[in-house]
Amino acid sequence: MALLALALFLVALFTGLGVWQVQRRAWKLDLIARVDQRVHAAPAPAPGPGAWAGLTRDNAEYRRVRIAGTLLNDRETLVQAVTEQGGGYWVMTPLRTRWGSVFVNRGFVPPERRSPASRAAGELPGLVAVTGLLRFSEPGGGFLRSNRPDADRWYSRDVAAIARARGVAGAAPYFIDADATPVPGGWPQGGLTVVSFRNAHLQYALTWFGLALLSLAGAWIVWRRG
Known part of the structure; x- marks a missing residue:
């Protein structure tokens, strides 16, 4: 029995x-x-501080958004990346807006374009408009690698940690993956967001x-x- x-x-x-x-x-x-519906929708204004508390991965990630502001190019951060173009870095740059700051993943650069001087034409001054996909912060680090702010080594796009390291107060809890709109000089290269889900x-x-x-x-x- x-x-x-x-x-x-x-x-x-x-x-x-x-x-x-x-x-x-x-x-x-x-x-x-x-x-899929969000990715192909018309861009909506990026959420301001009043909407941050209600943002979740289920209701907001990969939402297509637009925003205008001034890029703080002197505070950009390079985050290690592996893309269809090979290894290199994501260029994370804070964008100062009318309500605060939001980090923009401006796109990918190969190792030989690591230095801003090697892509000076892409360091856009003045007011710029950004369209892209809303993404949530990636705290901690990458696979088997922790972010090391003290050594300026970044393996994930940890918005809060990068904001602290760069002295950016009041940054949005998300970042924006810039779309493939061409940048003067060709770098950084946006529009490389991979949208896929294991099922x-x-x-x-x-x-x-x-x-x-x-x-x-x-x-x-x-x-x-x-």
Whole structure:
């Protein structure tokens, strides 16, 4: 009887896990559809301080936004990046706006363009307009690498930490991935945001349901022999 009870418990457990994965798949498909709609929507004004508390990844990430302000080029930060063009850096630059500051990921530069002097034409002065995708901060660092503000080594786009290191007060809790609008001199190169979501929930669900069937078969064998 103990084996039968165990087998029936496993049937219930694996079935529950399978149902959970089906629900997760539905959530993921809905998320993908919503993000696709945001990415292709007309740009909306970037959220100001009054809206920050209500921003979540579910309701705001990858929202297409626009904003105008002045780039603080002397406070840019290079964050290590790996893109379809190879290794290099993201150029994170604070943009001073009428309500505060927001960091803009202006795009990718290869190692030989690390120095601002090597891409001086792209250091835009005066009032500029930026259109891009709203992204959430990436605190801590990259895979197996922690950010080191003391050494100015950055492996993730940690907005709060970069703002502290650069003395930028009142920065928005998000950053904006600039779109592919050409920049004088060609660098930084924007528009390289990768929008993709892993969706293996159907495979997981089939695995759990398969284990539930095996457990059910085991329960039937135990019952027959008992």
